[in-house]
Amino acid sequence: MSTSNRITTTAGTPVPTNETAKTAGKRGPTLLEDYQLIEKLAHQNRERIPERVVHAKGWGAQGTFTVTHDITQYTCASLFSEVGKKTDVLSRWSTVAGESGAADAERDVRGFSLKFYTEEGNWDMVGNNTPIFFIRDGYKFPDFIRTQKRHPKTNLRSPEAMFDFWASHPESVHQVTILMSDRGLPINPMHMNGYGSHTFSMWNKKGERFWVKFHFKTQQGHKHYTNAEAETLIGKTRESYQEDLFNAIDNGHFPKWTMYIQVMPEEEAGQQSYNPFDLTKVWPHDDYPLIEVGELEMNKNPDNYFQMIENAAYSPSNVVPGIGFSPDKMLQARIFSYADAHRYRLGTHYEALPANAPKASVVKHYHKDGAMRFFTNDFDNANAYYEPNQYEAAHTGLEYPEPPLKIDGDANRYDVEDKDIDYVQPRALFELMDQAQRERMFNNYAAAMGPCSDSVKNRWYSVLEKVHPDYAQGVKAAVEALDTDVNTVPITDDTPKEV
Numbered sequence: 001m002s003t004s005n006r007i008t009t010t011a012g013t014p015v016p017t018n019e020t021a022k023t024a025g026k027r028g029p030t031l032l033e034d035y036q037l038i039e040k041l042a043h044q045n046r047e048r049i050p051e052r053v054v055h056a057k058g059w060g061a062q063g064t065f066t067v068t069h070d071i072t073q074y075t076c077a078s079l080f081s082e083v084g085k086k087t088d089v090l091s092r093w094s095t096v097a098g099e100s101g102a103a104d105a106e107r108d109v110r111g112f113s114l115k116f117y118t119e120e121g122n123w124d125m126v127g128n129n130t131p132i133f134f135i136r137d138g139y140k141f142p143d144f145i146r147t148q149k150r151h152p153k154t155n156l157r158s159p160e161a162m163f164d165f166w167a168s169h170p171e172s173v174h175q176v177t178i179l180m181s182d183r184g185l186p187i188n189p190m191h192m193n194g195y196g197s198h199t200f201s202m203w204n205k206k207g208e209r210f211w212v213k214f215h216f217k218t219q220q221g222h223k224h225y226t227n228a229e230a231e232t233l234i235g236k237t238r239e240s241y242q243e244d245l246f247n248a249i250d251n252g253h254f255p256k257w258t259m260y261i262q263v264m265p266e267e268e269a270g271q272q273s274y275n276p277f278d279l280t281k282v283w284p285h286d287d288y289p290l291i292e293v294g295e296l297e298m299n300k301n302p303d304n305y306f307q308m309i310e311n312a313a314y315s316p317s318n319v320v321p322g323i324g325f326s327p328d329k330m331l332q333a334r335i336f337s338y339a340d341a342h343r344y345r346l347g348t349h350y351e352a353l354p355a356n357a358p359k360a361s362v363v364k365h366y367h368k369d370g371a372m373r374f375f376t377n378d379f380d381n382a383n384a385y386y387e388p389n390q391y392e393a394a395h396t397g398l399e400y401p402e403p404p405l406k407i408d409g410d411a412n413r414y415d416v417e418d419k420d421i422d423y424v425q426p427r428a429l430f431e432l433m434d435q436a437q438r439e440r441m442f443n444n445y446a447a448a449m450g451p452c453s454d455s456v457k458n459r460w461y462s463v464l465e466k467v468h469p470d471y472a473q474g475v476k477a478a479v480e481a482l483d484t485d486v487n488t489v490p491i492t493d494d495t496p497k498e499v
């Protein structure tokens with residue numbers, strides 16, 4: 001047999017057989033010297049890494065982003081430098097609350113993450129399929145997520161906790177409206193939009209900053225399941241998204257999205273009735289129209305899911321020159337949180353893993369050792385292991401420096417947002433829905449809120465009342481009509497017969 005195609009130990013030595021452990025005769029036992037057995041069992045014990053604390057269930061692909069329109073007046077980011085320019089992308093879509101084994105077709109917000117491997121390092125667009133979010137202050141995120149996950153005693157998801165939290169945070173009603181509407185249950189990642197959701201910024205070669213929102217509109221069309229359709233589907237397969245996505249790409253039906261931006265001149269922020277840095281608000285398209293930028297095509301299934309998708313580490317802190325942050329409070333919290341999560345989940349040098357390693361740019365930094373340092377990063381000079389130094393080594397500097405980020409206001413811990421404005425955009429959204437869409441939403445609410453206590457239900461109806469009386473009335477009627485008596489099925493004796 002050719003020696004180039006032999007199974008080896010991880011140290012590279014040939015393995016004589018992969019069929020049996022080394023035993024003493026027919027009865028055994030196995031020998032302690034059977035290092036192959038020990039190595040095999042030890043590796044199996046280490047095959048799982050912690051799942052993501054949120055967005056644990058996900059599906060991903062590789063692909064390309066192509067610039068179709070010139071936006072260099074807004075940004076000097078190299079990936080947008082010319083029409084026709086292509087950049088490799090790694091995508092990961094996800095549900096938020098379910099564990100890594102959760103069914104795909106669950107009603108939930110979907111994550112929409114894109115890693116652009118640009119010439120000037122990785123730009124991560126870590127968004128959702130919704131242009132807004134439940135809360136606007138990162139301080140509240142851990143409590144919010146706790147209400148989406150399992151109850152500490154019952155170990156079950158708790159509608160009571162979810163609606164209790166939302167009723168205490170009326171700013172969530174915009175996002176809950178989307179979640180309970182058709183858009184809360186897309187049929188797969190290919191049939192939904194993606195949004196950066198936050199306000200980000202861009203700066204151009206002249207040093208002018210613009211506030212920007214990112215949009216990725218599906219070219220496959222928006223499609224959703226009703227609750228009943230999803231229940232039937234989950235009874236047949238829990239992996240419907242993975243199947244749909246993998247098979248589409250495998251069969252050459254590559255999903256595509258059109259990228260747009262909304263642009264607000266820097267000095268216009270603050271002139272709106274809403275806070276443009278509040279993540280619970282959209283920028284109306286009439287005021288800030290969509291500007292076309294390019295096309296995203298996902299065209300390759302990763303050769304190894306774990307290596308490319310489970311190991312993928314996205315972070316809103318990964319921006320490239322020409323793309324920047326904004327004063328959005330939630331965004332500021334996320335800038336810290338993700339890299340911290342990756343260091344815990346994947347390890348110190350997670351950015352050297354194949355999914356995360358920048359492709360085009362040469363990585364040169366002075367972070368040095370730690371678990372699994374498998375890159376050189378030595379600047380060809382052993383003396384240049386600190387910075388600044390007197391040697392010919394790497395230098396800092398940007399071709400087009402970032403303009404200062406203007407901030408204002410008094411630092412405090414009080415919620416200074418205008419609360420009445422929280423109902424305006426959800427009202428406009430509710431008014432856009434036709435009666436059939438409203439009815440479906442009312443019924444989705446009924447399924448979700450059915451198990452809640454009267455006090456929680458009534459508090460949520462009060463929030464809906466402020467959005468629109470018809471909204472509150474419709475949800476209330478649907479919840480009251482729901483037959484919550486689950487004990488009507490007769491219990492039969494199903495004891496199996498035994499031999």
Ligand code: HEM
Nearest residue numbers: 052055092111112113127128133138141197333334337341
């Ligand atoms: C302050 C608020 C938030 C915090 C602290 C937070 C934190 C986290 C953390 C720790 C993870 C797991 C990362 C990992 O282990 O790989 C995560 C995943 C994720 N978050 Fe957030 N998050 C916040 C808000 C948001 C918002 C507003 C969005 C969307 C607009 C979002 C989108 C996502 C996505 C898409 C993922 C999955 C990334 C992937 O595919 O690997 N998060 N978040």
